[in-house]
Amino acid sequence: MAQTQAEIVPVLTQRTSRAPKEALQEWLPKLVLAPSFALILLFVYGFIVFTAALSLTGSKLLPDFSTWVGLGNYVRLFNHPNWITALKNLAIFASLYIIVCSVLGLGLAILLDQKIRGEGFLRPIYLYPMALSFIVTGVAWKWFLDPGIGLEHVMHSWGWESFSFRWIKDGKFAIYTIVIAAVWQSSGFVMAMFLAGLRGVDNEVIKAAQIDGASTMTIYRRIIIPLMRPVFLSAFVVLAHLAIKSYDLVVAMTDGGPGTATWTPALFMQKFTFGRNEMGMGAASAMVMMMMIFSIIVPYLYSELRGGRRS
Amino acid sequence: MLRKLLIGTMLSTALSVSYAAPSFAEEVEVLHWWTSGGEAAALDVLKKNLEAQGVTWKDMPVAGGGGEAAMTALRARVTAGNPPTAVQALGFDITDWAQQGVVGDLTEVATKEGWDAVIPAALQKFSKYDGKWIAAPVNVHSTNWVWINKKALDAAGGKAPESWDELVALLDKMKANGITPIGHGGQAWQDATIFDAVVLSEGTDFYKASMIDLDPAALSGPQMVEVFDKMAKLRSYVDDDFSGRDWNLASAMVIEGKAGMQFMGDWAKGEFLKAGQKPGVDFVCIRFPGTQGAVTFNSDQFMMFKVGDANKDAQMKMAAAIEDPAFQSAFNVVKGSAPARTDVSNEAFDDCGKKAIADLADADKNGKLFGSMAHGHANPAAVKNAMYDVITRHFNGELDSAAAAAALAEAVAAAKG
């Protein structure tokens, strides 16, 4: 399906007449957008300001602005071994998760795009994990990865005695098992995004390349995959969002264990705010987390929106 | 609005927006995490009792994280200004909420029914705040139990251990017999449950000094190093796959005879009974060796929130119904715990239950009844969890015993803030 790139001309430059009806038409778009924007201003940015203030207090069970502690929570935060572990884990988890999901999603989409019989059957199989609540699928994963009752046990009972897969029991590797489960949960959705992207590629471009004698590999590497750049970026937004939210997954699989090896910032935030009655600390961790996210997302958004203007 | 939020004495204003139910009938809304299986069915007894008195029960169950999810929901409810009538709560959480000035007052019904005389003082510490009754205790779980597979015990000599040395000897024999001596799940709270018992086995004074009074010298001293050494010793009897295992799968190992024993609170009994096992015949319940005569407990209580005058009477009725000996017996038989009041007949209980009731009364009389650290009854949530971090890191080999004792004192000091 070929798409002509529409030229974006701000429609509002059209305004010349000043009749009252037109004036209304002129304000109407902004009026339509206003409620959403106002809600976001309050419910997102207002609450961020609220959280910022909260992070400077010694709030315990509920917000308490009478106990001002300055940057004390931040100092304690960066001296807390669990927070340091959580940051390391986030780096490992988020980078692996986003990379593996994107590569796997693209790979599967390319393979599925080869006129595969039963595509309509395979696609929902790749997609369904997103529909299941992780409260329970986490248990299934935990069992499957448990050497005593899961995969290793089955391999041994099939006679492969030397088979060993006990990452979930090992503090050094447990975080990778969470990556495995997280990839399982959302790579199908990424696949669907790429599949849609592939189907949007302009056939003319490909035909021209084929006439020039380019091999299939070359066409994918040099033409099609570069065209997927916007999809990579969309996938990035969705995956980054899911990585931040991935709290229930950690709780269901390891609850931060073995020891404290699989703590993540989201787990830290939840446990301190609600489990340990240390709301001030929880707010400080949330602020640090958001600053990190925004420092990655804002430059991307900036370049994207600038790019959009140019085209 | 934002400014208001920021300056916010949030609660006082939140409460002024009173939540007026349009109905004239008496009702209680109950937030709890007894949400499935037998314990939820047991709670239905209370509901039926109240309905017989014309009080409607509105059920608001929220499970997860041993009450953490319910406490999260409670924060939202209180902040929004519509707290439930009654909320299941544990230990220091009750005190924390009382400090917010949002809880109700049960003194009237407590005085009328004479709770002071029948509820152990160690429980009253949590049920009362500022001299007023604010919560009605439902049960007493004791946490220093050992559940032993009878066959495995018989194969290893048949004598239940009464001291640390006997315990180690038994564990060695079980190991030699080719089973996993200790069925254990490597989750922070389960590690801490064993830790509780080991600390208590070092003496009640030491338990009180380290876990309740949080004395830095006791927390970092040589006795604490010894506790961690014993934890490391116990760790050597656990199978390699223990990490992350749910407590009930560890119970299943003991039930199936794959493991010799489990250190766990009395709720584990439910798993044994459900599997068709009989106390004394298929499994044995003893106190952790060295802690005989002492009990570490956690107690579920229904803490009452301030409600409009229309529902105050219903709230009192509910509190009275909770302390009704018939309910105390019926509920705790199912739950595996002991009644919260000491004058309830033990007739309906099995042997382990009878032992629990007798132990509880003794410990109460002799001043050896202590709140369990692992279950939030020895110190506040922040301190408890700071201890969890150290205990579980040590149990997983990240710290040696001396370093763990030092880290324990340090983490507690930081969490006390």
Add this chain to the structure above:
Amino acid sequence: MSAVSQDNAARSGTLARAVIYTVLILFAVYYLLPLYVMLVNSLKPLNEIREGNMMALPREWTIAPWLSAWSTAQIGVSPTGLRPYFLNSVLMVVPAVALSTILGALNGYVLTKWRFRGDNIVFGMMLLACFIPFQIVLIPSARILGLTGLAGTITGLVLIHAIYGLGFTTLFFRNYYEAFPTELVRAAQIDGASFFQIFRRILLPSSGPIIVVTVIWQFTNIWNDFLFGSSFSSFDSIPITVALNNLVNSSTGVKEYNVHFAGAILAALPTLVVYIVSGRYFVRGLMAGAVKG
């Protein structure tokens, strides 16, 4: 279907096809493994699970766990199973999805066809809303719901879910409408069509695919939400995910894993149906939206 794949089909040999199918099927196995664990254990009596062989087929097949999860399992004080909670979730999900989708569509329309100074900043700020951790918005949201009298109502839940979905719905529609020919909008405007007429008659009729994408994304997220559902609902508005959690996560009760697995699959069925029914549109819809980044 793109030309390259057609030609591939013709050119690549049988061996290559076999490799492709093998890889695809291997991945299907990877995706299905946890479902296998859940299914076989949901069809076993509890004592077989207790024996510890989680991967084995049942020796004794039973559908009792499914019946229990559906209608007799204890959830809270009442032995109702999951059945009564589906309606609460539907009453919450449908308006929340509809509201956030309609607002997202209008926002996307304004942000692409009625551009104004600073529109990109507005869009950027709305998009950043996708990244706010829900834990930190819980307490202030509760405060606002309390002040507006919406605490503990389905309306309140709908509002909260709609607001925190706005970032995504706006993103999806904005990217979709960005590719829509602006000339058509301008022509209609010159013909005297109003703001809403243009939206209704020109953009909406060709928005089918992106509506489906948005609906699927929002439906999945709202249906599976636990934090808001448990905090902002009341005794008569408890959503299915909270009920499932109550069935599964009771801490000191006997854990009936077979019932839990059956319950989890039951609770996911409406979402799965949405996927399967709209799967074709889903892929076709994402194309136009996502490709434009």
